[in-house]
Amino acid sequence: MSSRLLTVILLACSCGARAEFSVFACEPEWADLARALVPDARVTVATSAWQDPHYIEPRPSLIAAMRNSDLAVCTGASLETGWLPVLIQRAANHNIAENRQGLFYAASHTHLHQPHDHIDRSMGDVHPEGNPHFHLNPHAAPEIMERLAHRIEQVAPAEDTKFMRALHTRWKMRWKQSQEQWRALAVGLKGMKVVVQHSGFDYLLRYAGIEAVLDLEPKPGLPPTPSHLNQLLNDPRLQEASVILISPYQDPQPAQWLAERTGLKVLILPTTLTEDEATDTLPELITHILTSLSRFSPKSTRVSVSDER
Ligand SMILES: [Zn+2]
Structure with a gap:
């Protein structure tokens, strides 16, 4: 058998190798948390610091990425209400849909400031659930990370759980160290x-x-x-x-x-x-x-x- 043919066979057969874990992150902060737990995950990020996260074009490349992802990690609390439902619908990924395991909303695992019971157009673009820009809250990420790790274990059982838990522990230690630094900065x-x-x-x-x-x-x-x-x-x-x-x-x-x-x-x-x-x-x-x-x-x-x- 020629070596070339052997290579082709090996490439075609992923014998025993586990499929790459794919994450669709609505915002860069969630991509960061997902990567901290699964560093070799394939991650697509829908938005950047140079875009208003409230208004994103549901581009074909994003639809394709969501279609091929195992997990979507988004903010929720209506932040993505103008574009995420369209993406979910067009991607038609059976696992990534409302109330499915493949769709993780960070907002479900934190406390939001300024919820509104009553919304009308005169108030502007107000989110009824509260302010959805909670990722910069130093108190929010540890709980979200805890739930995210749990969710990844559910949707990606092939992932090395022991390794992921070790990375999670390291992340928590670093977060704690950072919190000390932030407390000191806040004094000034x-x-x-x-x-x-x-x-x-x-x-x-x-x-x-x-x-x-x-x-x-x-x-x-x-x-x-x-x-x-x-x-x-x-x-x-x-x-x-x-x-x-x-x-x-x-x-x-x-x-x-x-x-x-x-x-x-x-x-x-x-x-x-x-x-x-x-x-x-x-x-x-x-x-x-x-x-x-x-x-x-x-x-x-x-x-x-x-x-x-
Ligand atoms: Zn906003």
Whole structure:
């Protein structure tokens, strides 16, 4: 038998080898958690830090990825309500559907801030379940990770459970270490006031004792308008703010407009993971956000060139 033919036979027969575990992550933070448990999983991420996670195009490549995945890990709480149902329907993956094991919603395993009993259009784009941007809550990820590990054991029994549990233990230790660091950073941030655009950083700001005094959005989910910006300009709370905090997927112009008229700086920080070394895991992202904010904290007395990294 020629060696070439042998290779072809070996490739065609995956004799004994287990199939690759495939994960569809709606947002980068869930891809990070899944990879921490199953490092060799094939992971497709539907959104990036440069996209508004509320509005994603259900592209054919995403439909195909979902069709071929074992597990979809999403935020839930209506964050993906504009695009995930379409993806699920078009992908027609028997396992990934509402109330099936293959669809994991992180929101089902954490406590959400600001739930609303009554919603109407006049309130803007409000999520009835509460603020769905909870991935930056330092208290949220450990419970979500626990449930995710359990779910992976259910949907991928072929995965090496012992190895996954060891990785999970390592992740928990690192998270705990990071929490100590965040607590220390929060001491220097408590009482700080910021201007925001949307509620993307809300959980982390609350954790650090930072108050979002004004929002560039006239109503949740609606883009800033000239009349709203003029209102903000005359709002006395603006005087108390230390910085204007926005995300890379948002149009920087409204923030810059306000900055030019107030002397405030605009701080653009990702609300989710990027490819950048400083923000490519969830704990690093949280550290990066808190560290960046501390440069603008009135309590911060040591802003020096060496800190300007
Ligand atoms: Zn939102």
